[in-house]
Amino acid sequence: MNLNPMQRLLLTVLISLIFSSCATIFSKSNYPLAINTNPPGAILEIKNKRNSTVYKGTSPAIVHLPAGQGYFSKSKYYIHISKPGYQEAIIPVFYSLDGWYLANLFIGGALGMLIIDPITGAMWKLETTFVNHNLAPTAEIITPDQHSLKVIDLAEVPMDLRKEMIPLIGMGDE
Template structure:
């Protein structure tokens, strides 16, 4: 009889002290980042501007879903490569549907403390970034701008040329 009461007590404690999103979801999510052309440098910063990752494409890493109590994470991924325009792409997190499972399973502790503190109430909105970088129209060298003659211009730039009279 005592064993049944202890088991029942443990089960009730588990339900009261657990949180649904923390059980079903996670606080860190993998993201794959690629670019065309490959080997672009990527710099990832959080919403406070703090660098959280630096490397080259292709890359796979994990990002935290929370940024403080009830705070949803948000990141900026900046792509750079010599000869190409830099590009910055946001990475968003959204409310995880399992968070509302706390109403049935996790209780108030899960809904108001555990999931908001761990970030498990949010999930990654985009799991894969694949960005195409555009060729730079200006060649910036150490000494400044480079002036091209008409014969030096790459053929893919010809469609952007405008006649000046």
């Protein structure tokens, strides 16, 4: 292919524009995040760094989250996990700089480095792609075949059961 100097310049500019936003081309600006809980069926609420809810649902779930939250601003999310009978949990989700963004330095893409990748959010990548959380019970569940202890006031004890009570030595009125 024999190109004159003007055609070569035009071709060089065209190639530079096409590859000027490396992270946008080779990476993505939305990432899937898989969330699993044990036991399943927990209520999930994902909030962004502005404390706005971006997702509500139950586990297990796969949620697609944007990597950027504004010009040169990476996303940060908090997963709120709750289920009756279990302790509530809050798990942070972080993004970091995508290596493809730095490729703009070598290809000469000032347009990609200063405008395209920062606006699309492609300059950021998800650090965690999978969250597996074991929910902790809030209290021990006692079944009918297990023994339990219940502390009550003496006035609440029926008269027929009072005769079976054993006084503790050194306790009581003297």
